[in-house]
Amino acid sequence: MSYFNGLKNALPKLWNDRVKIVGTLPTKHGYITNNEDVTIVEDEPAKVVLKGQSASEQSFFGTDEYDAKLIIRNGIKIPAGADIYVTDVNGQVTKYKRASKGYSGYFSHQEVAMVRSEKA
Template sequence: MNNRMKQALKTLYQHKADISVKKPVKEGSITKQKMVPLYSNIPCRVSLKGLKATERGVTASVEYDGRLYLSPDLDVPKGAEITVTDVNGRVTEYIGSRPFGYSSHQEIYLQYKDKVK
């Protein structure tokens, strides 16, 4: 049953994701934290559910509760940078939460990268 569910969910994965993580990279005698690609061109689906309007100071901003759905076979750490290209070629950058794994898929809550300070 789980394999059939996995196969059915794969048909819904119309977007592609590139996932990067911070890792120590040695440059000469100095070690710096740099973004290193972990996965590329991964089939996925993004769902933007709740629209929240918030006011901060003089301007109002709009935030979404986003979720990324992808294969449970991938190990995506909390805080990974996730770049999603949708079916229309639009690219959006997110920061991912800790994944919630199920037998058929995993869900990662998303926050827009430019909102994370």
Template sequence: MDELKGNARFLHILYNDKVTITGQVSVKNGSVTEQQDVTIATDIPGKVIMSGLKAGEQQEFLSNGYDAKLLIDNGIDVPAGAHIVVKSMNGQVTHYKRASRGYAGYGSHQEVAMVLDEKAGKKNVGLGKD
């Protein structure tokens, strides 16, 4: 397992995106437990990859909605439903919403399934820079 942790250092070289994650956590206020928005991580390195498309779904131009995976360090606890903002190395900002908890079963990283947040990212979708 130590060999995998050593390889993580090389995998993280490919992480050229900056990721900010916000989500809700339970906070006890007296006898009442409330949900509160918190910033979980700011400007951490990550890599976004698109989930595979089936041959029948491929088109010349992709639709505005797509599924993606975020590769990040295992040490970050991303709650279900978190909002993820990714700034690419080109400066493009894209908003995602979480579909499920991250899968941290790899020794080198975790995978977080995401869905493009079309409302928040509408101005960022299209051809070229806006």
């Protein structure tokens, strides 16, 4: 598998998006454990792939909702339900929520299913 090591290092150089991932993790304070928001990564290279975006699926109330997939390096533990903030090459920040747990079955990267659900 050593011939894939170059691919693992080269792919992030092609990803122009930057992500900040915030997840809820159990944090212990003495005898009490609370779930707290924790920044998992910040300014991490990644790539967002839109699964489908159709104008006919826009609702009357002006929500902008579509499915997307995040491609990011392996080694980052992304919990289900994490909030993902993506900054594209133009500086536009998009928030995704209801993320799935990362699928790391690929040698070079992992994929995370996301839903953008914001008011337009």
